[in-house]
Amino acid sequence: MKKIFIYSLMFIATTTFGACSSEIKDGTTDIDSWPDPVEEFDVKLSHPCMLHTAADFKRVKEKVNANAQPWTDGWNILIANDKAQETYTANPVAKLIRGGGSKEEPEADNYSKAMYDVAAAYQLGLRWKISGDDKYADAAVKILNAWATTCKSINGDSNKYLAAGIYGYQFANAAEILRDYSGWAAADFNAYKTWLSDLFYPLNKDFLERHNGTCISHYWTNWDVCNMASGLAIGILCDDKEKINYNLNYFKKGAGNGGINQAVTSLHTLNGQVLGQGQESGRDQGHATLVISLYGAFCQMAYNIGVDFFAYDNNKLLALCEYTAMYNVDTTIADTDMPFTKYTNCEGETHTIISNVGRGTLRPAWELIYNHYAKVKKISAPWSQKFAEKVRPEGGGGNYGPNSGGYDQMGFGTLMYTQE
Numbered sequence: 001m002k003k004i005f006i007y008s009l010m011f012i013a014t015t016t017f018g019a020c021s022s023e024i025k026d027g028t029t030d031i032d033s034w035p036d037p038v039e040e041f042d043v044k045l046s047h048p049c050m051l052h053t054a055a056d057f058k059r060v061k062e063k064v065n066a067n068a069q070p071w072t073d074g075w076n077i078l079i080a081n082d083k084a085q086e087t088y089t090a091n092p093v094a095k096l097i098r099g100g101g102s103k104e105e106p107e108a109d110n111y112s113k114a115m116y117d118v119a120a121a122y123q124l125g126l127r128w129k130i131s132g133d134d135k136y137a138d139a140a141v142k143i144l145n146a147w148a149t150t151c152k153s154i155n156g157d158s159n160k161y162l163a164a165g166i167y168g169y170q171f172a173n174a175a176e177i178l179r180d181y182s183g184w185a186a187a188d189f190n191a192y193k194t195w196l197s198d199l200f201y202p203l204n205k206d207f208l209e210r211h212n213g214t215c216i217s218h219y220w221t222n223w224d225v226c227n228m229a230s231g232l233a234i235g236i237l238c239d240d241k242e243k244i245n246y247n248l249n250y251f252k253k254g255a256g257n258g259g260i261n262q263a264v265t266s267l268h269t270l271n272g273q274v275l276g277q278g279q280e281s282g283r284d285q286g287h288a289t290l291v292i293s294l295y296g297a298f299c300q301m302a303y304n305i306g307v308d309f310f311a312y313d314n315n316k317l318l319a320l321c322e323y324t325a326m327y328n329v330d331t332t333i334a335d336t337d338m339p340f341t342k343y344t345n346c347e348g349e350t351h352t353i354i355s356n357v358g359r360g361t362l363r364p365a366w367e368l369i370y371n372h373y374a375k376v377k378k379i380s381a382p383w384s385q386k387f388a389e390k391v392r393p394e395g396g397g398g399n400y401g402p403n404s405g406g407y408d409q410m411g412f413g414t415l416m417y418t419q420e
Contacts, residue, residue, distance in 0.1 A: 041248050043241065043305040050176040050236055050301045052416055057129045060416060064130055073393035074415025075130070083116065083398045084123035086135045090143040091117060092150035098163035099156025109156070111163050115407040117143050118170040119397030122410055125177035137181045144175055145188050148195040154203060158212050164203035165226030166408055169297060172196055172233035173410060179237075196234045201243065204231040208250060208258070215346035216255050217262065221279045222287055224250075224258020225294040232301055248302060251309055260312065263291065264320050268339035273382075275326065275339065276319030282343055282351025286358035286405065288324050293365035293409035295320070300368055310372055318381060321369050325383035328360055329390060363405075364394035367413030375419035388413075 048054060063071035078084055091113045098111040124140035127133070154160050175192055178184055204227040211219055228247045235243030251260055257279050264276040280288045295317055299309045310317055327338055335356055344350040366388040373381040396411025 038245070038249050039252070041245055041307050043244055043248075043307060045236065045239055045305055047179055048176045049304045050173050050233055051297060051304070051410065052129075052177065053304055056416060061130050063418075064415075070393055070414050070418055074412060074418070077393055077395045077399065078123060078126060078412055078415060081123055081395065081398045083120040083396075084127055084136075086124070086139040088120045088124070088139060088143070090120075090146040092147045094150055094152050096151055096154045096163055096167075097156050097160075098154075099159030102157040104157045105155045105160075107155075111167070112402075112404070114147070114151075114163065114167045115170075115397065115404060117147065118167055118174055119407055119410075121174035122170065122177070123396060123398075123412075125174055126412065126416070128181070129177060134181075134183060137178060138183055140174065140178055141181065141184045141188075144171070144178070144192055147171070148188075148192040151195070151199070154199060161203055161207040161212065161223060162226060164200050165207070165223070165228075165230045168196065168200035168204060168230030169226065169233040170410060171200070172230065172237045173297075176233075176237055193238050197238055197240075200230055201234045203227075204234070205246070208254065208256060211256060217257055217279075217345040218347055219257065220283065220287060221257040221263045222290045222294055224254070224256045225263070225291060225298060228254075228258050229294055229298045229301070232298060236301060236305060244305070248307055248309075251298065251302070252312070260309075260316055263295070264316055265343050266339075266341035267316075267319060268323070268341075270339055273322065274314075274319045275323035276316060276321075277323055277340060277343075277354075278320050279343065281323070281327075282340070282353065282355050284355045284357035285324075285328055286361045288355075289328065289361045289363050289365070290405070290408055292321055292324055292369065293363050296365050296368045297409065300372070303372075310377070315373070315379065318369075318373050318379065318384070322381065322383045325366070325387040327354060329383055329386045331360055361405075362391050362400075363409055364391055364396060364400070364411035364413055365409050366391055367394055367417045371413075371417045371419045 060071060064075045093110050093113055096111060096114055097105055097107055097109050099105060100107050100109040121140045121143040124136045128137035154164050207227045228250050231243055231247040250258060257263055263279050265279050266277040268275045278288055278291055280291055299317060302309045327333060335354055338354045340354050342352050366384055370381055370384045370388040373379045374385060393414040394411050397407040400406030
């Protein structure tokens with residue numbers, strides 16, 4: 001199995017009750033005061049509808065059963081992963097800490113327990129959906145229930161917002177896969193949704209609204225996007241239109257660096273191709289590629305509920321992906337040959353050239369981008385294609401080292417996103 005070093009870094013369910021009502025909630029009071037008119041998105045929820053749909057699982061199951069490539073290679077990486085085994089045991093904590101050893105939280109970090117466990121729940125969910133073997137669903141449900149009944153707070157310095165964002169969107173996606181499993185009691189599923197809505201979502205929204213009390217561009221793009229992804233995922237899981245609408249609007253109109261018009265700081269044309277310089281391009285490539293993985297997840301979830309942000313503003317996300325992929329795939333390109341417009345944030349930090357720190361960072365995030373643009377939309381994405389081919393077959397958490405960078409994305413794109 002390939003081991004890769006990662007630069008650290010329209011049916012509505014009716015069986016649930018409580019804080020996450022099964023009825024879609026109308027209203028956008030939280031964003032009525034935004035300077036631009038807010039948009040009421042026409043979302044369609046036909047579960048599962050986050051990273052994967054029922055049609056996706058049907059396609060993948062057929063391909064794996066037929067021993068077709070490259071789906072089979074993707075499947076083999078999944079079933080060999082130590083997180084994807086029915087013997088996996090959860091390690092939930094009462095206080096999830098990221099940014100420990102600080103004045104805000106003197107206790108040590110323990111967020112690795114969340115990132116390992118949610119990776120296992122997701123992978124076990126995939127194994128269940130594709131194999132049909134309930135033992136994998138049982139194991140996954142045990143993990144999710146253990147966290148919902150044990151974890152009571154998310155603590156740390158400002159890094160607690162990263163925990164709320166990254167693990168929030170991942171915990172929601174694992175649950176979305178398993179929501180129709182008959183072995184997950186309705187009361188437990190409801191309690192799980194309430195857990196995410198009450199514990200994770202308030203931090204997601206607080207960060208996007210206040211940015212921890214800093215000036216608006218102080219935090220990097222990935223901080224916003226992970227919280228947007230979590231907010232959107234929790235909204236979908238809970239059939240909560242207000243949460244969904246807030247985070248979809250943020251992509252288009254949010255003032256922070258997760259708004260696509262701040263995330264792409266400049267558009268350049270090189271050899272006839274439009275390339276989008278990213279807000280993190282001058283920082284380092286570990287985080288520049290992280291942005292791609294998080295935006296990919298956000299836009300895939302939006303697409304699966306009927307909102308096409310992949311196409312937004314003449315495929316602006318693709319321009320960002322192609323810029324990032326070009327520089328990281330072709331390491332013979334001199335830094336000075338990459339088009340770059342000077343960037344300065346609100347704190348006065350200035351970048352005048354693309355950063356070569358972490359250049360070549362590989363993340364299992366490119367199959368999603370390449371297959372959507374090149375296969376679904378029939379739009380040329382040459383550099384994203386090259387990056388997808390370089391990482392293929394994509395693994396997930398556990399295949400890319402023990403650090404957080406290997407767990408920031410769900411992965412397994414060769415298995416789940418490959419199209420004909």
